[in-house]
Amino acid sequence: SKTRRSFSDQLNNLVKRYRKVDEDFFEELEDLLIESDVGVTTVMDLVEKLKDESRTRNIKDTEELKEVIAEVLSEFLTRDETETQLNMNPEGLSVFLMVGVNGAGKTTTIGKLAGRLKNQGKSVLLAAADTFRAGAIDQLQVWGDRAGVDVIRHQEGSDPASVIFDAIKAAKSRKTDVLLCDTAGRLQNKVNLMKELEKIKRVIEREVPGAPQEVLLVLDATTGQNALNQAKLFRQASDVTGIVLTKLDGTAKGGIVLGVRHELNIPVKLIGLGEKMNDLQTFDADAFIYGLFSELFSDDNHAEA
Amino acid sequence: MAFESLADRLQATMKKIRGKGKVSEADVKQMAREVRLALLEADVNFKVVKSFVKRIQERAVGQDVLKSLTPGQQVIKVVQEELTELMGGEQTRLNLALKPPTVILFVGLQGAGKTTSAAKLANYIRKMHNKKPLMIAADIYRPAAIKQLQTLGSQLSIPVFSLGDQINPVEIVRQGLEQASADHNDLVMIDTAGRLHVDDALMDELEQIKAVSHPDEIFLVVDAMTGQDAVNVANTFNERLDLTGVIMTKLDGDTRGGAALSIRSVTGKPIKFVGMGEKMDALEPFHPDRMASRILGMGDVLSLIEKA
Numbered sequence: 001s002k003t004r005r006s007f008s009d010q011l012n013n014l015v016k017r018y019r020k021v022d023e024d025f026f027e028e029l030e031d032l033l034i035e036s037d038v039g040v041t042t043v044m045d046l047v048e049k050l051k052d053e054s055r056t057r058n059i060k061d062t063e064e065l066k067e068v069i070a071e072v073l074s075e076f077l078t079r080d081e082t083e084t085q086l087n088m089n090p091e092g093l094s095v096f097l098m099v100g101v102n103g104a105g106k107t108t109t110i111g112k113l114a115g116r117l118k119n120q121g122k123s124v125l126l127a128a129a130d131t132f133r134a135g136a137i138d139q140l141q142v143w144g145d146r147a148g149v150d151v152i153r154h155q156e157g158s159d160p161a162s163v164i165f166d167a168i169k170a171a172k173s174r175k176t177d178v179l180l181c182d183t184a185g186r187l188q189n190k191v192n193l194m195k196e197l198e199k200i201k202r203v204i205e206r207e208v209p210g211a212p213q214e215v216l217l218v219l220d221a222t223t224g225q226n227a228l229n230q231a232k233l234f235r236q237a238s239d240v241t242g243i244v245l246t247k248l249d250g251t252a253k254g255g256i257v258l259g260v261r262h263e264l265n266i267p268v269k270l271i272g273l274g275e276k277m278n279d280l281q282t283f284d285a286d287a288f289i290y291g292l293f294s295e296l297f298s299d300d301n302h303a304e305a
Numbered sequence: 306m307a308f309e310s311l312a313d314r315l316q317a318t319m320k321k322i323r324g325k326g327k328v329s330e331a332d333v334k335q336m337a338r339e340v341r342l343a344l345l346e347a348d349v350n351f352k353v354v355k356s357f358v359k360r361i362q363e364r365a366v367g368q369d370v371l372k373s374l375t376p377g378q379q380v381i382k383v384v385q386e387e388l389t390e391l392m393g394g395e396q397t398r399l400n401l402a403l404k405p406p407t408v409i410l411f412v413g414l415q416g417a418g419k420t421t422s423a424a425k426l427a428n429y430i431r432k433m434h435n436k437k438p439l440m441i442a443a444d445i446y447r448p449a450a451i452k453q454l455q456t457l458g459s460q461l462s463i464p465v466f467s468l469g470d471q472i473n474p475v476e477i478v479r480q481g482l483e484q485a486s487a488d489h490n491d492l493v494m495i496d497t498a499g500r501l502h503v504d505d506a507l508m509d510e511l512e513q514i515k516a517v518s519h520p521d522e523i524f525l526v527v528d529a530m531t532g533q534d535a536v537n538v539a540n541t542f543n544e545r546l547d548l549t550g551v552i553m554t555k556l557d558g559d560t561r562g563g564a565a566l567s568i569r570s571v572t573g574k575p576i577k578f579v580g581m582g583e584k585m586d587a588l589e590p591f592h593p594d595r596m597a598s599r600i601l602g603m604g605d606v607l608s609l610i611e612k613a
């Protein structure tokens with residue numbers, strides 16, 4: 001697995017190589033961010049901001065700019081300390097809805113989250129509201145068994161909103177703390193499927209006042225600029241409250257969440273680092289920013305394409 | 306998409322330039338910037354973008370673009386030509402074995418669409434080439450992966466070979482091929498577990514599966530929404546397995562799909578099919594020219610050039 005050296009270590013390297021804050025320095029920084037899927041628009045805004053800062057503070061030395069980069073980047077990602085916390089109903093049932101495109105990691109994240117919540121002493125129930133994809137219900141059942149929590153399930157092909165309805169009923173009568181609702185993967189440009197999602201959310205709102213406490217959009221870290229469209233349209237349909245960024249155990253950096261934060265102001269709450277029960281962590285902006293820079297100085301990285 | 310199409314932007318740039326009466330090298334540079342931006346917004350890898358834009362610029366400066374009466378269209382034409390060329394020019398065909406069975410191996414990252422594509426392609430080849438397929442369930446890791454393949458198999462009435470999830474995938478594939486020959490299946494699809502290209506143990510497993518199954522096609526299945534990392538993924542899979550092609554999934558979405566260009570240009574391997582939905586008939590042969598236009602957001606480019 002990757003060794004996580006501190007972000008400041010990496011920045012140290014960057015500034016040592018360049019010393020002077022010049023166009024070359026900014027160009028390499030730009031490439032680096034683009035390579036991490038941050039997105040051209042956000043990169044240009046970011047670098048513009050850095051150039052401004054270095055001008056107004058009269059920074060000539062990259063050493064001094066270091067602080068500014070860390071500052072500006074983390075400002076892009078975090079607004080306040082508590083925003084990664086999952087919103088819970090202190091007196092009764094909390095409902096979390098998992099949404100996202102096909103194959104992003106919704107079902108897996110629910111499994112991991114069920115395990116985590118159970119470890120915290122909460123009672124958990126799962127709703128198998130992906131009634132569409134082949135094997136989806138059984139997949140969730142395996143995760144439920146692993147975590148030791150029950151799954152409310154209907155037959156494949158049945159109405160997802162009615163699964164949710166039944167699951168809420170079960171959760172209420174069992175005095176469950178948290179109900180985690182799986183949904184079928186859907187591409188955000190599929191109008192009918194997005195309507196179905198709206199309907200699911202309405203059922204939750206109607207049956208449990210104040211719910212859902214969280215609507216988590218699951219984004220695959222290997223996704224490029226399309227993640228912005230995903231965030232926009234899923235928010236429109238379901239008032240997304242946070243992002244789960246999965247598959248960060250690969251080589252993709254997931255830089256698109258900077259753009260998602262910058263343009264849509266949706267915070268990242270959790271990250272996925274593998275396929276096992278324990279591979280779920282609370283998002284840490286500093287560690288993430290480090291990740292963006294981790295390969296800057298490997299030699300082959302800037303060899304000719 | 307939130308962005309104007311490249312064609313629109315190039316036209317606008319050219320209009321401004323035309324006001325000055327003459328196209329200079331600096332103007333070509335400006336156009337190159339537009340092309341760069343469009344490609345990056347479409348998720349084409351930044352290194353691929355760099356070399357591509359350089360080539361465009363050279364061609365534009367070296368050729369008659371500067372002297373042309375319609376430099377905007379000329380540049381677009383150059384871009385379109387270069388891009389289609391890069392995407393592989395002509396369509397490529399499926400590689401069917403002369404001596405049956407034809408064996409097709411599906412590999413790729415987690416959630417890319419391997420299982421779905423394996424079933425779709427089995428269905429497609431059965432129809433187009435009148436084959437009798439068998440699907441081998443060699444993913445023993447993902448929860449309910451076997452169930453998923455079996456469900457798709459029963460929807461399509463295609464048999465699935467499975468030994469459960471307690472037997473080594475290499476052994477499963479070996480026995481599956483024996484079964485295929487006993488049952489006279491002349492087409493065998495092997496569904497493997499999703500894995501990271503940096504996972505040595507699991508990449509090793511794929512090499513062993515390849516060694517026992519001698520596939521006629523090894524398809525890397527890639528999500529069309531993949532960003533900059535596509536080159537790393539494709540490179541590693543290609544180095545380890547010597548891919549024969551790529552299947553790009555989820556193109557029914559609104560992504561530009563620049564990964565297609567990155568992958569093609571770093572591996573040289575053709576994209577053979579695209580996934581256009583979750584249903585079993587949502588699979589199409591790949592069209593390089595359409596993909597080129599999609600990446601650049603210039604669906605109307607060809608008609609534009611024709612008018613010029």
Ligand SMILES: Nc1nc2c(ncn2[C@@H]2O[C@H](COP(=O)(O)OP(=O)(O)OP(=O)(O)O)[C@@H](O)[C@H]2O)c(=O)[nH]1
Pocket residue numbers: 100101102103104105106107108109130133136183184185186218246247248249250271272273274275279415416447499501
């Ligand atoms: N390496 C890695 N793999 C992951 C992670 N999260 C999920 N996966 C894998 O990604 C694949 C898809 O995950 P799912 O949980 O089925 O995704 P989904 O969003 O529910 O998919 P659909 O229901 O088909 O839309 C599975 O093989 C998972 O094991 C992660 O953080 N890291």
Ligand SMILES: Nc1nc2c(ncn2[C@@H]2O[C@H](COP(=O)(O)OP(=O)(O)OP(=O)(O)O)[C@@H](O)[C@H]2O)c(=O)[nH]1
Pocket residue numbers: 102103133185187413414415416417418419420421422444447450497498499500526554555556557558579580581582583587
């Ligand atoms: N919209 C759309 N969805 C697709 C397409 N191809 C696959 N999917 C969906 O993407 C998700 C993942 O597909 P799978 O076939 O399970 O992917 P996989 O690569 O086998 O996943 P793992 O085995 O977990 O690595 C499922 O929800 C599929 O229905 C496509 O072309 N379009």
Ligand SMILES: [Mg+2]
Pocket residue numbers: 106107108130136182183184185
């Ligand atoms: Mg799922």
Ligand SMILES: [Mg+2]
Pocket residue numbers: 419420421444447450496497498499
């Ligand atoms: Mg699969």
